[in-house]
Amino acid sequence: MKLDLANPDWRTALPPSRSVVADAPVAACAFSRDGKTVAFALGDGRVRLLPADVKAAAGAAPEPVHKGAVLSLIADPNGDGFLSGGDDGRLLRIAPDGSATEIVSQKGKWIDKLAAHRSNGAFAASVGKMALVVDRSGGCREFGPHQSTVAAVDFSKDGSRIATAHYGGITVWSIGQVTLPPRRFAWAGSHVALKWSTDGKFIATGTQENDIHVWRIAQASDMRMQGYPAKVKSLSWSADARWLYTSAQPVFTAWPFAGKGPEGKPPLQFGEEGAGLITVVAAHPASEFVAGGYDSGELQLGDIKTRRSVVLKMSDGSPVSCLAWSPDGFQLAAGNDNGDLLVIDLRR
Numbered sequence: 001m002k003l004d005l006a007n008p009d010w011r012t013a014l015p016p017s018r019s020v021v022a023d024a025p026v027a028a029c030a031f032s033r034d035g036k037t038v039a040f041a042l043g044d045g046r047v048r049l050l051p052a053d054v055k056a057a058a059g060a061a062p063e064p065v066h067k068g069a070v071l072s073l074i075a076d077p078n079g080d081g082f083l084s085g086g087d088d089g090r091l092l093r094i095a096p097d098g099s100a101t102e103i104v105s106q107k108g109k110w111i112d113k114l115a116a117h118r119s120n121g122a123f124a125a126s127v128g129k130m131a132l133v134v135d136r137s138g139g140c141r142e143f144g145p146h147q148s149t150v151a152a153v154d155f156s157k158d159g160s161r162i163a164t165a166h167y168g169g170i171t172v173w174s175i176g177q178v179t180l181p182p183r184r185f186a187w188a189g190s191h192v193a194l195k196w197s198t199d200g201k202f203i204a205t206g207t208q209e210n211d212i213h214v215w216r217i218a219q220a221s222d223m224r225m226q227g228y229p230a231k232v233k234s235l236s237w238s239a240d241a242r243w244l245y246t247s248a249q250p251v252f253t254a255w256p257f258a259g260k261g262p263e264g265k266p267p268l269q270f271g272e273e274g275a276g277l278i279t280v281v282a283a284h285p286a287s288e289f290v291a292g293g294y295d296s297g298e299l300q301l302g303d304i305k306t307r308r309s310v311v312l313k314m315s316d317g318s319p320v321s322c323l324a325w326s327p328d329g330f331q332l333a334a335g336n337d338n339g340d341l342l343v344i345d346l347r348r
Helices: 008-012
Strands: 017-021 026-031 037-042 047-051 070-075 082-086 090-094 100-105 111-116 123-127 130-134 140-143 152-155 161-166 169-174 183-186 191-196 202-207 212-216 221-225 235-237 243-246 252-256 268-270 278-283 289-294 299-303 308-313 320-325 331-336 340-345
Touching: 017 047, 026 331, 026 340, 037 070, 037 320, 037 331, 047 082, 047 340, 082 111, 090 111, 100 130, 111 152, 123 152, 130 161, 152 191, 161 191, 169 191, 169 202, 191 235, 202 235, 202 243, 212 243, 235 278, 243 278, 252 278, 252 289, 278 320, 289 320, 289 331, 308 340
Parallel strands: 026 070, 026 320, 070 111
Antiparallel strands: 017 340, 026 037, 037 047, 070 082, 082 090, 090 100, 111 123, 123 130, 130 140, 152 161, 161 169, 169 183, 191 202, 202 212, 212 221, 235 243, 243 252, 252 268, 278 289, 289 299, 299 308, 320 331, 331 340
């Protein structure tokens, strides 16, 4: 992806976009695997699908598919639709036409975190103190119970393991052909976010204590990064795993993981200071760019190579709640607490 944020056009005009008002808070957004559709998970039980092409007709608003709020949403690794989880305990497959098929039902529980591995077609869901993994053939396995509710889940690079975040640390489970005992990585307190690095070497979490914790998996060593003014609820690794981007700062914040890693080093902070704190970050799927949404509603695109950033959307008072890149990295989707659905085309 070639973008020149020093180009005056980025400073004088916002890129082409589509904005749709959904009248319900947005919990998550995702592009389909083929990049043709973008979906938004809404607090009233709907999953709203929009064409990725910002010039195409938006279509009619759908009926609810969940009986309650939709809490999680990801692209279906086995098709061009989506997977959604809700506070009704149902895990659904959403087809490109919007129709829904139930995969799992856990009455009385929430399915609020989802993750998928594109290569092996497996996907994982948090359900109370358990984690569920569904393989490509539809087989479902349970992992747990954990000592508390599972707050986040993610796959290893090769898809043979999942990591779960919970009170007191994280647990790594083997889900491949060879079943190994779970590995526990302990650190006191609640861990509210988790991301496995894109090279498979590290697992990072955001904690209740306004810091982040990172484990080097092979050596089982760990490190703690402090100094945040709020809880770090969003983490995103760069495509080459050299940088870990975090929320909860007024500018883009990236911890360096090349070479010996960030021990003893300050984070790189760059870009224009936004109105408020960053609530969600999303690294570009292939290049050096990163998107950041603020609690003020502002949306920025940062370039770690040039240390610049540009505004993609001005502040509107509603916190940005989710961000997602298209597979080709030329479009960005965003949602906020007011129910505004935004798709931006970054090609100029």
